[in-house]
Amino acid sequence: MLADRDDGTVVRHGALVAKAHAPGTDPEEHRARLALAAHRDVDGVFLPPLPLPGSGSDALDGRPVTLWPYGPPVDPEDPDDAPWEEAARLLALLHRTPPPPGGAGRLPDMRAPAKAALAVDRMRRTAPDHPATGTVLDAWRTVPEAPAPYRLLCHGDFHLGQLVRATRPPAGPEAGAPVDAPTAWRLIDIDDLGLGDPAWDLARPAAWFAAGILPPEIWSRFLGAYQEAGGPAVEADPWGRLDVPARALTVQTAALALAKSTVERRPLDEVEEVMIDTCARIAGHRTG
Amino acid sequence: MQCPKCHAAMHTYNRNGVQIEQCSGCRGIFLDYGELEALTRLESQWVQQAPPAPAPPAYPAQAAPAAPAWGAPHQGGHHGGHHGGHYRQRGFGRMLFSS
Numbered sequence: 120m121l122a123d124r125d126d127g128t129v130v131r132h133g134a135l136v137a138k139a140h141a142p143g144t145d146p147e148e149h150r151a152r153l154a155l156a157a158h159r160d161v162d163g164v165f166l167p168p169l170p171l172p173g174s175g176s177d178a179l180d181g182r183p184v185t186l187w188p189y190g191p192p193v194d195p196e197d198p199d200d201a202p203w204e205e206a207a208r209l210l211a212l213l214h215r216t217p218p219p220p221g222g223a224g225r226l227p228d229m230r231a232p233a234k235a236a237l238a239v240d241r242m243r244r245t246a247p248d249h250p251a252t253g254t255v256l257d258a259w260r261t262v263p264e265a266p267a268p269y270r271l272l273c274h275g276d277f278h279l280g281q282l283v284r285a286t287r288p289p290a291g292p293e294a295g296a297p298v299d300a301p302t303a304w305r306l307i308d309i310d311d312l313g314l315g316d317p318a319w320d321l322a323r324p325a326a327w328f329a330a331g332i333l334p335p336e337i338w339s340r341f342l343g344a345y346q347e348a349g350g351p352a353v354e355a356d357p358w359g360r361l362d363v364p365a366r367a368l369t370v371q372t373a374a375l376a377l378a379k380s381t382v383e384r385r386p387l388d389e390v391e392e393v394m395i396d397t398c399a400r401i402a403g404h405r406t407g
Numbered sequence: 408m409q410c411p412k413c414h415a416a417m418h419t420y421n422r423n424g425v426q427i428e429q430c431s432g433c434r435g436i437f438l439d440y441g442e443l444e445a446l447t448r449l450e451s452q453w454v455q456q457a458p459p460a461p462a463p464p465a466y467p468a469q470a471a472p473a474a475p476a477w478g479a480p481h482q483g484g485h486h487g488g489h490h491g492g493h494y495r496q497r498g499f500g501r502m503l504f505s506s
Contacts, residue, residue, distance in 0.1 A: 126506070195504050234506070250415030250432035280504035328472070331479025332499050339472045358475050365475065372502065390498030393479075399434040400477040 126310060134286070135169070136187045139179050140310060148227040149183045152309040155219070155226060155272070164213045166190060166285055166305040190283030190305065201279050203324075203337055204344035205304045209282075211350030213306070214271050214317040229275035229313035231322070231364070232266045235371040242374035246381040251395045255377060257402035259370045262363060267316040271351065275311030277320045283307050317352035321345065322364035325357075326372065329365055330397040332390060366401050373398045410435060425449065 121129040121136065128139045140149060156165040169186040178184060193201045218226060239259050246252055274281065285305045324341050327333035342357060353360050376391035387395065408417045408428055415432030425445045428437040438446075 193504070195500055198500060198503055201503075250413070250430075253413065254433055276506050278504060278506065280506075327499075327502070329475050329478040332502075335472050342472065356473065358473055362475050366477070388496075388498035390496055390502060396434055397477065397479070400479075404477045 131189055134189050136189045138185050138187065140183045140185070142180075142182050144183055144310070145227075146178075146183060147225070148313075149309075151225040151227060152312050153185060155312065156309045158219050160216050160219050161213060161272070163303070164209050164216070164306055165309070166283060166307050168309075185309075187307070188286060190285050190307075192283050193279050195279075198279070202282060202304050203341045206277075206279070206282055207341045207344035207350070208348045209304065209306055210274065210277060210317070210320050210352075211345050211348035213274060214320070214351050215349060216272050218270070218272055218314060226272075227313045229273035229315035229319070230311035231273070231275045231315065231319035232367065234276065234311065235262070235367040238371040238374040238378070241378045244378075246377040249377050249381055251373075251387075251398075252377060254395060254402060255370055255373045255398045258366065258373070258398035261401055261404075262367045262370065267318070267360070267363070269316040269318075270314045271317050273312065273315045273317050274306055274308075274320050275313060275315070276308060277306075278323050281306055281308050316360075316364070317350070318360040319364040319367075321352055321361060322368040323372075325361045325365040326368040326397075330369060330393050332393055369394060369397050369401060408437070410437075 121131050123129075126141045130137050153168060155161065157167050166187060169188060171184070171186055239256070242249075242252060242255060282304050285302050321342070324333060324338060328335065328338035342353070346353065346357075358365075373391070373394040376387055376394060380387050380391065408419075409415070410417050410430035410432060412435055413430065413432040415430050417428040417430050417437060419426055419428050421427075425442050426439060427442065429435070430437075
């Protein structure tokens with residue numbers, strides 16, 4: 120078992136990973152997202168899904184199921200070693216890829232703005248009496264409701280847990296290549312991908328940097344690699360486009376921290392406190 | 408102690424011998440009598456102790472990346488020693504890898 124959360128259950132068996140997507144996943148939208156991940160235009164960006172064996176149903180108790188090759192993730196103990204530049208290049212490549220014709224009409228909105236709103240709802244439900252809830256809501260009110268009108272391919276939920284190394288398909292005995300040798304980094308998780316403003320895919324690292332927890336050198340490496348790769352999410356002044364999504368992701372992170380810490384009956388950790396402090400500064404700059 | 412502005416609980420912190428109360432809600436800070444003076448005194452000591460300006464670097468220093476108006480204080484400043492100080496904490500490690 121790799122993960123069992125509200126948004127899906129992921130199990131690994133040897134070289135295979137199976138994901139049961141969240142209950143309530145829209146089957147039509149799910150199929151369009153899966154078709155995009157399998158499309159040759161994003162080969163080299165997304166880890167492609169494997170075909171499901173047999174002709175049986177692709178759903179389990181009404182939840183869609185997908186099958187993937189296992190790929191080693193980024194080492195959580197060593198964020199310095201994380202492939203920040205490679206991640207930025209993959210995002211730039213995705214954002215620059217024209218939505219494939221035919222499927223584009225069916226491809227749904229990417230879900231990053233919706234996820235921020237859901238996190239705020241969850242905080243309102245589970246932590247209505249937390250002393251910092253009002254601060255997070257004040258910051259949330261500075262985020263415009265309508266997202267910017269871009270219609271580019273976006274991942275929708277980018278963070279370092281969304282990268283794995285693709286492995287070569289098992290080679291035949293005549294091939295000298297080592298079996299399952301890790302090759303290049305790929306993006307995973309199709310649940311939130313779709314059309315929208317690609318600045319949201321940079322918003323998490325942007326929010327961490329603005330909060331003062333991601334060192335400026337790493338932010339510069341990430342943003343620089345994205346710009347060098349021709350990523351369309353930012354212009355000469357990167358914060359012109361990043362400001363709103365980074366505020367939203369700061370609110371989302373703070374709201375989930377309040378919701379989770381309240382349910383777990385624990386105090387906020389120091390990093391979570393920093394995100395609340397950042398919400399207070401966002402609320403204070405609402406007219407700026 | 409309760410915050411006079413939003414009535415949430417205030418927590419006491421000791422920073423360099425100065426007691427401050429910070430509100431867990433609106434993040435406002437309360438200073439006791441004499442604490443502002445203590446802070447001012449500490450600041451002037453710090454300024455006096457500060458080393459002379461360093462010689463210009465042999466290579467042009469890389470410009471600090473731009474940050475939004477609501478960004479953390481000292482961002483891109485010369486005293487950014489605390490910046491990124493949370494980077495190695497477990498909490499941030501978790502945050503880097505989760506939705």
